[in-house]
Amino acid sequence: MRVDAAKPWNQGALDKSRLDLYCSRQLRLRETMRRLDVPALLILDPIDIFYATGARNMLFFSMRTPARYLLLFAEGPAFLYEYFGCEHLAADLPTIDHIVPAEGLCHTSSGGDVQGASKRFTSQILAAVGSIDPTIRTLAIDRFPLSAIDALRASGFVLTHSDRVLQEARMIKTALEIPYMREAMRRVEAAVQQMEQSLEPGRTEAEAWADYHHKFMATEGQYVATRLFQTGSRTFPYFQECGDRIMENGDLVCLDTDALGYEGYAVDFSRSFVCGDATPTPPQRKLYSLAREQLETNAAALAPGIPYEELADLAWPIPEAYQESRYYCVGHGLGVSGEFPNIPHKVSGKPYPLSGTIEPGMVICLESYVGCREAGEGIKLENQYLIHENGVEQMSIYPFDQELGV
Structure with a gap:
């Protein structure tokens, strides 16, 4: 719900x-x-x-x-x-x-x-x-x-x-924490919007990423914990850090916010974009479609009271071509930093390593990365959710790229 x-x-x-x-x-x-x-x-x-x-x-x-x-x-x-x-x-x-x-x-x-x-x-x-x-x-x-x-x-x-x-x-947020986490989210989403508007061919990754930082710091952000901003061929494999690569028209662009924002609260969602005015290629749209499918399948399974192992069981079955480069976990907790739990994928033939359940008051980020050597590119998506007694609230509402797919 x-x-x-x-x-x-x-x-x-x-x-x-x-x-x-x-x-x-x-x-x-x-x-x-x-x-x-x-x-x-x-x-x-x-x-x-x-x-x-x-x-x-x-x-x-x-x-x-x-x-x-x-x-x-x-x-x-x-x-x-x-x-x-x-x-x-x-x-x-x-x-x-x-x-x-x-x-x-x-x-x-x-x-x-x-x-x-x-x-x-x-x-x-x-x-x-x-x-x-x-x-x-x-x-x-x-x-x-x-x-x-x-x-x-x-x-x-x-x-x-x-x-x-x-x-x-x-792990469990007090009632007073939630309004500050929502405000932190609002401010980081404004910073991402400023950065997205600056994604132009001819600029370096660092120049575009600096636009994100400018708005983030100007609205009382604390710091960004990683440099996870990649473009073009550097979107695969994942975890490559922002650098001096010059963006080209039609490049995929991946951002993970990884922000410690307003009042010290973490904001963690990911979006992928297309640089410039080029029409996305069929392989780019396929990667994006798969990443959206993974994120939405896992979000549909997320619920108060569900055991971690059951959530991993219900998670999107990652196709073999993308297994090697999958994100390391289904999702993780969030608060004043990345927090417990890290929810691992289910591995056939091995006992599940994490006991416990999703509880009201948790904030959980669900992760998706889909990329492969054949495509030479990847898509990173992620949303942040608040677990209520009677359902789940999606806290990150920044829009997905309409050119890549709805």
């Missing part, structure tokens, strides 16, 4: 509810921690910190530099250890109770004293845990440097991985 989208919120309502959004996510995360018996999270990943608190600071820098981290208790406060000189950035967030200067935990950020920084970092965590609940000896952590992990273990902490608790929390 298909479900229509709710009326979008205006900017005033989005601005007014932003802090409530952050609190709702933290509440869900803490509920998940309690359910999984995780007393405390110690996390470094900036996207996880943002999900848990709404605190954002130098996202790309923080991805490669371990110099800010969060200690969150299932029953207790949140300690943000912030990059030195940036403590003011999160001062007004109701999701954070204490802000403390962080230790740099790599060779560069520690000033060459990784071991000393790791010991000071561990002392920070010991003091915070001791002040809240001295009986806590287990921490769920993410990708801290080995020296920091060694220091935590040497102090007596038992370390587990935080990935499961974070992914299970993020």
